[in-house]
Amino acid sequence: MITVINQFLSTKSFDTRAVLRVLLVLVGLSALAAVLSGGVFLQPRNLVNLVLQNAGLIIVTLGQFLVIVLAGIDLSVGAVMAVSSVLVVLFQDYGLVGSFAVALAGSLVFGLVNGSLVTFVRLPAFVVTLASMQIGYSVSKILSDAAGSRGGTVYTGLGGAEIPQGFTDFFKDSYWGVPAPLFVCVLFLILVALYLRTSPGHFAFATGGNERAAFLSGVPVWVVKMAVYIISSLLAGVAGILFVSRVGLGDPQAGTWIALDSIAAASIGGASLSGGLGTVAGTFIGVVILGVLNNIMNLLGVPVTMQPAVKGMVILLAVYLNSSRRQN
Amino acid sequence: MTGLKHLNRILEWVGSNSALAALLVLFVVASAFVPNFFGERNFVAILYQYSIIGFLALGQLLVILTAGIDLSQGSLVAFTSIVVAVLMNRYGVFPAIAGGLAASTFLGVISGLIVSRTRIPPFVVTLGMLGVGRGLALVISDAKPVSVDVEAFTNFGRANLGGVPVSAILLVLVSLLLLYFVKYRRLGRHIYAVGGSEESARLSGVDVKKVKLLVYALSGLLTAIGGVIWTARLHSGSPIGANNYELESIAAVIVGGGSLFGGVGTVTGTLVGVVLFGVINSVLNLVGISPYWQGTVKGVLILLAVALSQVRRPSRLR
Numbered sequence: 019m020i021t022v023i024n025q026f027l028s029t030k031s032f033d034t035r036a037v038l039r040v041l042l043v044l045v046g047l048s049a050l051a052a053v054l055s056g057g058v059f060l061q062p063r064n065l066v067n068l069v070l071q072n073a074g075l076i077i078v079t080l081g082q083f084l085v086i087v088l089a090g091i092d093l094s095v096g097a098v099m100a101v102s103s104v105l106v107v108l109f110q111d112y113g114l115v116g117s118f119a120v121a122l123a124g125s126l127v128f129g130l131v132n133g134s135l136v137t138f139v140r141l142p143a144f145v146v147t148l149a150s151m152q153i154g155y156s157v158s159k160i161l162s163d164a165a166g167s168r169g170g171t172v173y174t175g176l177g178g179a180e181i182p183q184g185f186t187d188f189f190k191d192s193y194w195g196v197p198a199p200l201f202v203c204v205l206f207l208i209l210v211a212l213y214l215r216t217s218p219g220h221f222a223f224a225t226g227g228n229e230r231a232a233f234l235s236g237v238p239v240w241v242v243k244m245a246v247y248i249i250s251s252l253l254a255g256v257a258g259i260l261f262v263s264r265v266g267l268g269d270p271q272a273g274t275w276i277a278l279d280s281i282a283a284a285s286i287g288g289a290s291l292s293g294g295l296g297t298v299a300g301t302f303i304g305v306v307i308l309g310v311l312n313n314i315m316n317l318l319g320v321p322v323t324m325q326p327a328v329k330g331m332v333i334l335l336a337v338y339l340n341s342s343r344r345q346n
Numbered sequence: 347m348t349g350l351k352h353l354n355r356i357l358e359w360v361g362s363n364s365a366l367a368a369l370l371v372l373f374v375v376a377s378a379f380v381p382n383f384f385g386e387r388n389f390v391a392i393l394y395q396y397s398i399i400g401f402l403a404l405g406q407l408l409v410i411l412t413a414g415i416d417l418s419q420g421s422l423v424a425f426t427s428i429v430v431a432v433l434m435n436r437y438g439v440f441p442a443i444a445g446g447l448a449a450s451t452f453l454g455v456i457s458g459l460i461v462s463r464t465r466i467p468p469f470v471v472t473l474g475m476l477g478v479g480r481g482l483a484l485v486i487s488d489a490k491p492v493s494v495d496v497e498a499f500t501n502f503g504r505a506n507l508g509g510v511p512v513s514a515i516l517l518v519l520v521s522l523l524l525l526y527f528v529k530y531r532r533l534g535r536h537i538y539a540v541g542g543s544e545e546s547a548r549l550s551g552v553d554v555k556k557v558k559l560l561v562y563a564l565s566g567l568l569t570a571i572g573g574v575i576w577t578a579r580l581h582s583g584s585p586i587g588a589n590n591y592e593l594e595s596i597a598a599v600i601v602g603g604g605s606l607f608g609g610v611g612t613v614t615g616t617l618v619g620v621v622l623f624g625v626i627n628s629v630l631n632l633v634g635i636s637p638y639w640q641g642t643v644k645g646v647l648i649l650l651a652v653a654l655s656q657v658r659r660p661s662r663l664r
Contacts, residue, residue: 156641327481330474
């Protein structure tokens with residue numbers, strides 16, 4: 019039996035084996051969760067909840083994954099999500115599409131600034147995005163303050179327009195038994211997978227693996243890097259839109275833990291923080307594993323206050339395993 | 347001709363002491379135009395608030411000198427404050443302070459062990475420690491502030507010698523000690539060696555692992571001193587406060603002439619950076635800029651600071 023498995027694995031590529039390995043972890047954790055909860059975990063309602071709770075995280079993590087492939091990191095995703103959520107609500111007077119456009123334009127600015135500073139000024143990504151995270155949370159509070167909400171949550175547009183009922187219903191809708199947000203997630207999964215088939219997407223791996231070698235081989239390194247930081251911010255903006263759809267308000271404090279969670283999920287999914295490694299499928303499974311882990315912690319009654327500490331340790335473990343894999 | 351020579355010399359000095367030059371200009375301008383800026387009360391307020399950041403910045407400096415970074419400082423301040431507050435209400439002042447210092451240093455040692463023994467990047471290790479420190483603070487305190495009513499301790503938060511806060515005097519003493527250590531002790535010189543080139547340092551017989559372990563442990567200890575003072579000032583331990591303090595300490599080190607790529611930076615420069623941020627903060631408050639704007643202003647300043655640090659380093663790609 020084992021030789022059959024080994025034979026099967028040896029014919030597969032490095033990436034496929036990596037995905038199979040995280041899939042194995044997911045199956046193991048799910049089995050554990052199923053046993054711990056006496057089967058409740060596997061009930062459709064719980065699985066649907068799992069997707070709904072993590073829809074935003076999946077989309078953010080796709081962007082984080084691309085940045086990590088470049089050996090970078092984006093700590094500003096949570097703040098961009100907050101800015102986007104506030105913008106969507108404040109610009110309701112321009113209609114749903116108009117408000118989406120404003121929110122994505124705001125996110126784009128963050129992507130451009132992050133990308134330019136990392137690409138052209140050659141600053142370390144984590145410092146740039148740490149600073150833009152602070153700026154983002156500050157900007158979202160300024161916006162909320164300008165709307166008269168004193169830095170708190172916002173509920174209506176600047177002109178008083180309400181958030182349409184249909185928009186908030188969308189998050190709870192389901193088609194053919196599948197929750198609507200899952201369709202959005204799958205859409206972006208496919209888009210990012212397709213992006214990696216284009217030349218700037220494909221070159222992201224080369225640039226992340228060895229930037230100098232990629233540059234000398236004629237890879238337009240600056241295009242590759244700018245594109246990835248812009249995509250990461252735009253996806254965070256989309257997550258902000260989904261956030262409004264889920265809770266029906268804009269929150270300047272939204273996405274507090276999402277930077278940490280998305281880095282954890284991408285690392286668990288096999289992306290190496292030293293760059294050049296990772297898969298879209300692995301990233302998706304990484305988010306689901308993190309979701310299941312949260313589920314298990316709740317089942318075991320781990321206090322909410324303890325969960326960041328557990329997550330911190332999970333990140334360390336995942337990064338450690340990936341860094342030793344890189345050496346071989 | 348001689349006038350030009352003088353101008354050149356002034357420009358050279360400004361180039362190599364940009365933080366001090368900025369501080370002097372800002373100080374003069376603020377004294378002239380910002381009401382209530384120039385005066386003992388405001389200066390004492392700045393010293394009270396920023397001596398805490400000063401301790402963090404000294405720890406951050408040591409870590410940054412080795413091309414590392416410590417993102418866990420803010421959460422370690424909160425963690426220390428909770429440990430100190432809980433112990434103080436049970437065992438008294440000195441066991442509490444000792445316990446707080448030991449607990450935070452212990453977490454620093456763990457970061458140091460992981461950084462020096464594995465290939466995990468320092469910012470990931472300390473980002474993980476940020477989660478651990480904050481989580482432990484929340485668990486120990488049950489997510490509620492723990493008040494301290496030992497007067498001997500809370501008085502220390504307001505204590506001063508001839509008008510100068512004791513915490514600032516303590517900061518100067520620790521800075522002098524550190525200055526001596528990094529300038530004249532073998533181990534201190536090794537910190538610069540590791541940051542300049544880890545490989546050369548290793549080949550020259552420097553115990554790189556020991557140096558790295560040391561700087562993270564010292565960062566934990568110095569952060570804890572800041573945490574103890576913070577607790578005394580607040581009259582309580584807070585599990586959710588001191589967010590993003592590490593950002594200010596990183597910015598102070600970089601503005602003070604340090605480089606995130608290691609090997610460059612001084613104790614005096616870092617102190618100038620801390621005072622500069624203290625003055626900026628004070629001016630922002632006195633001018634009446636809304637607190638919502640302050641994150642943006644500080645974030646932009648940090649970006650400018652690291653961009654400056656990049657100027658000090660040759661480009662690698664081309």
